[in-house]
Amino acid sequence: MPNKSNKQGKPPTEAEEDLLHELRIYQIELEMQNEDLRAHQIELEMQNEELLRARTGLEASRSRYLNLYEFAPVGYLTLNSEGEVIEINLTAATLLGEEQNNLLNRYFVDLIAPEDCDRWYLLLQNLLQHEGEKKNIELMLKRGDSDFHARLDYLSVVDEDQTLLRRITLTDISESKHAEQELRIAAVAFEAQEGIMITNANKVILRVNQAFTDITGYSVEELVGQTPHLLNSGRHNAAFYAEMWEYINRTGSWQGEIWDRRKNGDIYPKWVTITAVKDSNGVVSHYVGLHTDISARKASEEEIKQLAYYDPLTALPNRRLLLDRLQQALATSSRNNKYGALLFIDLDNFKSLNDNLGHDMGDVLLQQVAQRLIACVREGDTVSRQGGDEFVVMLEELGDHAEEAAAKTKTIGEKIITSLNQPYQLSHHEYQNTPSIGITLFINHQHSINTLLKRADIAMYGAKAAGRNTLRFFDQDMYEAVMARAALEADLRFALAKNQFQLYFQRQVRNGKIIGAEVLLRWKHPERGFIAPLEFIPLAEEIGLLIPIGQWVLENACVQLKRWQAHQQTRHLQLAVNISARQFHQTDFTEQVCAMLKKNVIKADRLKLEFTESLVFDNIDDTIAKMQALKKIGVSFSMDDFGTGYSSLIYLTQLPFDQLKIDQSFVNNIGIKPVDTVIVQTIIGMANNLGMDIIAEGVETQEQRTFLELHGCHTYQGHLIGKAMPLAEFERFFGL
Template structure:
């Protein structure tokens, strides 16, 4: 039995001829249709790929365009485009920067207005010729303006045609200012290289790289022979290894050396030259080259020698003349000061030389003088000087004889006797045999104790003494005087070393009132000579003044006084004592003397009121204003002042009243004659009265007897110094005498 259709079945019942898609599969497309669809899909994919490539190409093109614009705008050279009329229609940023003008202001600006006035005509012709295609391509150089001046520019000009066939000019602009400067420097250097001075350039290893023509002329070598060699090929053998070591040490240290050097030419000739070597360094300070400047000084040296011969040598005998002798004698004196050895001058005069000239003529006399000169040279040592003073007078200078005066005299005498014996031998004067005798005068010298002319005069005097003694003999300058001079020279030499060898000693002599109370002491200087024993000041202080040592000695004494006062402060028996110190006039008149005293007091921390400075009356009044100023300065800090040896000088009462001294010291020579010479006794009384009138203290030195002390006390002088009060003694003994 068949089922009846439902309502739902009726609703979805397919229509006649319709396809029931749910119940049936679609029929396949024809083959041609499927192929077409496949091709369409492939074409669509291809189009999509082409579109992507097009987008990439467009992006690459834009990037390339931007890069081109960047390269154009910021190129290392400037670009400009000019119209036929010479106006700028296009300019890149580099060109605007070179010209120092804003790009906007350059557009339509005439290019000719940017050119310096001296180049304007050339610029006009350039534009005219190139724009009219009379020249296809043109490179030129012009001076162009810029905001801060002018600059050298190279212009590379190329005519072009715009799209509308308008003729234009494309200009490439390059700033060549620096290259022009370098070119000019190279041009100058090239000219400078070919100067008259020889120039040699080496590398850091001293290999010759280049020489100029002057150098080849000087050395005789060609440039080809020199390049690749080293300067060692020029060595003359005149200089040792130390010379070259010192030269290169200087170059390595300072980068520079100059001096005289002897080199050898190609032909073997040794010649002098002035050499300057300069090291060339890079930015890192490393040597890259050496430049040597060589000047041949052969002619100059020859001229100098000729001038020297004329100026310093006797033309007849070729011996040093008086001028050269004086120069060498000056050096010998300086050398003797260092070596402390005596030298000697021998003055030689030929006996009866005038008779030879009168009888045989001056030609024979000249021959004799030449032979005498040679014999004198043969009689002395290599380092000694034989000179001709003129006529028949010769002077010989002997150096470094001996430190001992007697030994020096013996050596000088021996040479003098040798000279006499030699000059006594017969001379051959052409066809004549001739005999002559000399008279010789000798004087010794050491240090700068005597002026040169004085030494020559003494030797001359000694020579006349030999003539007076009968000729053909020798004599020393006055023996007594020579001994005194010799002794003084020895003393001077020893004095210069005394301070350094601690030979100076300080002694103290008590100063006391009439009741025996010690009020102070005078500090006295003594020289304990290792051979002569104790030397008192009057024997060496004048000499120290003369040779300038007194300043050093005086300063040492001042500092010792400050130290002594400071030590005395530590004991009740000495803390109130006043110490008197002698000051020389030369020391006192130093501009900074007051500052020296104040510095000494500050350093020692001694009390200024315990220091008393003593000055000799005869020396203190040379510059009254200077004396007053310095005394006032030091008195303000408490230093006291005393006139030593009063009565022996020449000071007036007016001058004395002006000086703010605290004390007068009666000279011991007057004290010694109290009761012996009435005039000196009166002088003592007058000095005591004068001191009272001027408000000064009075002290007498050299008090030896009780009678002298009583006289002084009776007439108002109540402070004394002398052996009666206490002898001068070393500091330890002095302090012991006071119970310290």
């Protein structure tokens, strides 16, 4: 640097130059220091940047760690030595369905499903004995209102403060458990009772279960590698299988009944369900077939059908199947406008066969009748058994005109009568039986099924009324008669309860003196007035009312005898009461009579019981026992309508009868028919020889009475001395 002059232009002094030199050196040092300061500052700035980068990296690393911990694919929990949760990640909290803060400081046992709590305590004891070892356990844990399967990886550790901690890794294994369960179910299902076959897409058998081998009889080795054609029975044609596989490939599955062949050659029915299994590309990879042997079920169905629709004794269609076929026949008749017919067939006197030879023989007869009926009709006709000895034959396609149909039906009906009249061989017995047949025609839907059956039934009763062993077609007059009878039957059922019955009394006289009366039943209908006994007594017996009605008559007769015992004029009177066979053969009939006599405190000899010959000899041992028991207490007996039956004199001498009553049919012919006149004389002589009293009924003329008295019969009853009359009129003869 050039020297400068001072202000006066003088050159600087040496001192000034030294000072200037020092100043320049100081300036250079300052500049160097500034340079160092700038360099240090740059270094500091660089260090700050490095620290910042380090801090940022550390924070990023910590954040990554926290994310890895919180959002790990498994849950992490840390328990203290007391079993409290002191640390838990977000994954574990999510698995448990709770907020993290709500889980801290909670006992881990509170997070376990109740059914696994006891198991946890047992596991915990084992875990405490193996501190420091990693253990895997499975528990059911709570998740809100539900539970889930969890796997716990458990490890106990000691931290730097020597504190015992339990680290738990938590994994939800519900799906794997479910899959495992599904596999077990599939395994069990595969070995179930239902046969299973699995084939590839080419229908080659890959696998079968034990049930399939049991059903088919083939072993696994014999089936694998074959096709289902091995089982083909031949019952289904190629078109059937082509249609089946077309349906499977179009819809994915098919089910239906197939007949297959077992290894032993047996052909059997089975129910098959075939399902196509497709891969991820929708291409069929396998077929799974479920095979159920339904041969037993088919047999059961056939048996049920047989029981439901066929009579077990004769194997004929029963009423249910008849109704079904009749419904179809009416529909067919409506389409082709042709007549059909119903024939209602009832065997005459079938009950007597059962009673005499037993029900087993009756069953044999019914079976033979069934075969004969089948032989009498055409192939398309129906022969049905309705129950008991009743059969129904349904004929179809009988023609367009009623006259033609009736003629064809009559021909078949007469053929049936001829066939059923032929002798039957019942074991060692040859037996003959006759039918009564009722017929009604049908066409279109003019009448309901029930109406048709009712008409045929009514016509059958018309055949019975005509003498049996014949046929009758339904007509309206017959219908009206049956309806009237049904109305009478309905009224008769209530007559006793409504006190519509009355007792009438017909005097019995000996040598001109009234010795008693026969009690006769009368029914006074509220609308029809008095109905004749011959009209309602058989009906009462048919519908099972004869026993209660007979008991009512006997009870009221005893009541009347008690009243008469209180009066001098009537205490000697005896009442004769008619007893039916059904009433007499009740097991407790003797006890009933004794109870009535005791209740009314009457003399037993004032009661006379009248029996018909058919009652006496129907069950001779029972008759003798009961008559002797009642005879001991004083009850007397009279045989009614004597001479009209087939009395056995041997039995007659064993029975304690007091009296024989000559039937009015013989009395009416006295002096008119010599044979009947002789019969009357014979009966009187027989009674006298047997030491019995004799009484004649139906005495209407003086000539009849004179003849009877002349030949030794002095006791009689009939219109000559008085008809049957009400009680008040009867008692007027005695001044009561």
